[in-house]
Amino acid sequence: MPEQQDQELFDEIVRHIGEFVESDVSYLTPDSHLATSIEGMSSLKLVELLLYLEDCFNLEFDDSVVGRLESMRDLVHYVRDLRNAQQQPA
Amino acid sequence: MPRRSVVVTGMGVVCPLGSTVDELWEGLLTGRSGITPLTRFDPGRFHCRYAGQIDDARVTFAPGPFQFEIKRMSAFVRYALFAADQALGSSGLSAAGHHDLNPRQTPPGYPLRGAVFLGVAMGGLPSIEAGVLRQEQRGVRKTSPFLIPSLIPNMAASTIALRHGIEGEQTTIAGACASGCQALGQAVRAIQSGSCAWAVAGGAEAVTTPITYSGFEAMRVLSRCEDPALTPRPFDRERDGLIVGEAAAVFVLEDRAHAEARGAVIHGELSGYATNSGCDNLAAISPRYAARCMTSALADAGLEPEAIDCVFAQGSGMVQGDAAELEALQAVTATARRRPIVTSVKGHTGYAFAANGPMNLACALMALRHQTVPPTSKLEKTDPSFTDIDIAREAQAAEVRRCLINAFGFGGINASLIVSRA
Numbered sequence: 001m002p003e004q005q006d007q008e009l010f011d012e013i014v015r016h017i018g019e020f021v022e023s024d025v026s027y028l029t030p031d032s033h034l035a036t037s038i039e040g041m042s043s044l045k046l047v048e049l050l051l052y053l054e055d056c057f058n059l060e061f062d063d064s065v066v067g068r069l070e071s072m073r074d075l076v077h078y079v080r081d082l083r084n085a086q087q088q089p090a
Numbered sequence: 091m092p093r094r095s096v097v098v099t100g101m102g103v104v105c106p107l108g109s110t111v112d113e114l115w116e117g118l119l120t121g122r123s124g125i126t127p128l129t130r131f132d133p134g135r136f137h138c139r140y141a142g143q144i145d146d147a148r149v150t151f152a153p154g155p156f157q158f159e160i161k162r163m164s165a166f167v168r169y170a171l172f173a174a175d176q177a178l179g180s181s182g183l184s185a186a187g188h189h190d191l192n193p194r195q196t197p198p199g200y201p202l203r204g205a206v207f208l209g210v211a212m213g214g215l216p217s218i219e220a221g222v223l224r225q226e227q228r229g230v231r232k233t234s235p236f237l238i239p240s241l242i243p244n245m246a247a248s249t250i251a252l253r254h255g256i257e258g259e260q261t262t263i264a265g266a267c268a269s270g271c272q273a274l275g276q277a278v279r280a281i282q283s284g285s286c287a288w289a290v291a292g293g294a295e296a297v298t299t300p301i302t303y304s305g306f307e308a309m310r311v312l313s314r315c316e317d318p319a320l321t322p323r324p325f326d327r328e329r330d331g332l333i334v335g336e337a338a339a340v341f342v343l344e345d346r347a348h349a350e351a352r353g354a355v356i357h358g359e360l361s362g363y364a365t366n367s368g369c370d371n372l373a374a375i376s377p378r379y380a381a382r383c384m385t386s387a388l389a390d391a392g393l394e395p396e397a398i399d400c401v402f403a404q405g406s407g408m409v410q411g412d413a414a415e416l417e418a419l420q421a422v423t424a425t426a427r428r429r430p431i432v433t434s435v436k437g438h439t440g441y442a443f444a445a446n447g448p449m450n451l452a453c454a455l456m457a458l459r460h461q462t463v464p465p466t467s468k469l470e471k472t473d474p475s476f477t478d479i480d481i482a483r484e485a486q487a488a489e490v491r492r493c494l495i496n497a498f499g500f501g502g503i504n505a506s507l508i509v510s511r512a
Binding site for chain 2: 040060
């Protein structure tokens with residue numbers, strides 16, 4: 001994840017995930033797998049996590065995204081792209 | 091072959107009087123009332139504005155499996171689990187050797203042949219209301235994926251089984267206000283049959299939410315008394331209805347031979363149980379069927395009515411319900427050489443639906459231990475119909491060897507348990 005903006009977004013997402021699971025997840029890396037790298041993660045928890053992140057970033061994720069995001073890198077890119085799309089003039 | 095004896099080896103309670111069995115008992119004997127102005131929502135539009143509420147600050151959980159999920163469960167699940175944690179902890183049943191496992195991932199170890207039987211009447215009504223409001227306010231897609239798991243009635247038993255790694259049968263009974271008593275009875279029968287050696291059993295309810303108040307006000311069963319110090323008042327001639335209470339009472343029941351082999355402390359024996367259908371009315375208690383249920387429980391225990399020292403009544407404070415229960419009791423004990431003392435704890439705790447029977451069992455076990463009958467709080471002027479019945483107004487020392495516990499539910503469900511000194 002070479003770009004500084006992506007790194008900052010990654011750090012922000014890690015912070016929010018830590019708030020959500022109420023534990024230290026600073027061990028996460030861009031390659032960490034969303035479904036298996038976070039202790040106690042389950043399919044329901046992942047859906048709830050995405051709802052939580054929607055609120056944190058004031059975004060609305062596509063309903064199908066839960067099946068498409070595998071790694072932390074995927075999540076960072078998805079949030080980045082969605083943010084950018086929202087900032088584009090209509 | 092003699093029937094297996096089923097004993098109580100663990101107790102756990104959370105209710106408006108406190109978060110331990112000792113706090114409950116102290117509250118009963120000192121006449122403390124858990125009925126207070128309702129704070130879970132603004133009750134301004136209802137006639138009844140009181141409840142027996144649990145102090146959620148007391149309901150905490152040690153690190154362990156499913157910590158995240160437990161926080162998202164409806165209150166009845168969390169209360170049931172809290173009481174079950176106490177019961178299992180006090181039973182000494184946990185197997186040794188699991189302390190080196192990761193407590194965040196691995197359930198504690200318990201002997202095999204354990205089961206869970208929980209009674210829940212209305213489940214997660216507060217979660218249903220909150221879920222509807224959330225989708226109205228924020229849209230359907232903002233619904234939590236934990237909404238359904240948090241509110242389905244079995245989740246109390248399921249969470250206990252999951253968190254504690256109990257691998258046998260888990261059964262949830264929805265028998266309205268008799269649910270918890272029926273769950274205890276089913277656990278007794280399962281242990282008697284040999285299908286399990288021990289079981290976590292009891293009941294939980296937490297439905298302090300607007301739909302409960304609107305529904306029960308429509309049925310005219312909630313008290314409209316404006317002074318929480320005077321309501322509910324079971325068996326009083328001025329009783330005018332029930333007050334909603336929150337509670338969970340959960341026990342470890344065990345085959346006596348299994349309990350004695352491991353040197354467990356035995357709090358009492360569940361020596362009789364019966365349940366039946368009162369076919370007279372959808373919502374009212376049928377005196378003749380309630381009497382038949384009590385008589386059947388006595389027969390199951392091999393006892394005559396005079397063997398009962400104390401009755402822990404349903405005694406809700408409802409006009410018809412209290413009269414029907416005592417009419418039934420009069421019939422059961424009509425020819426008895428001595429009659430039991432009757433008491434109701436609803437004036438202290440409120441009416442906790444599925445948890446009524448298990449709460450009564452907790453109180454009865456303490457009465458057996460302390461040889462004291464707790465008072466019927468707020469009873470001042472006994473209904474003239476009940477003057478031949480010895481209703482405990484004050485805490486009184488008495489020889490308490492056996493107690494009868496009643497619980498009755500909508501749909502004509504009656505359940506009675508006999509608990510005896512160990």
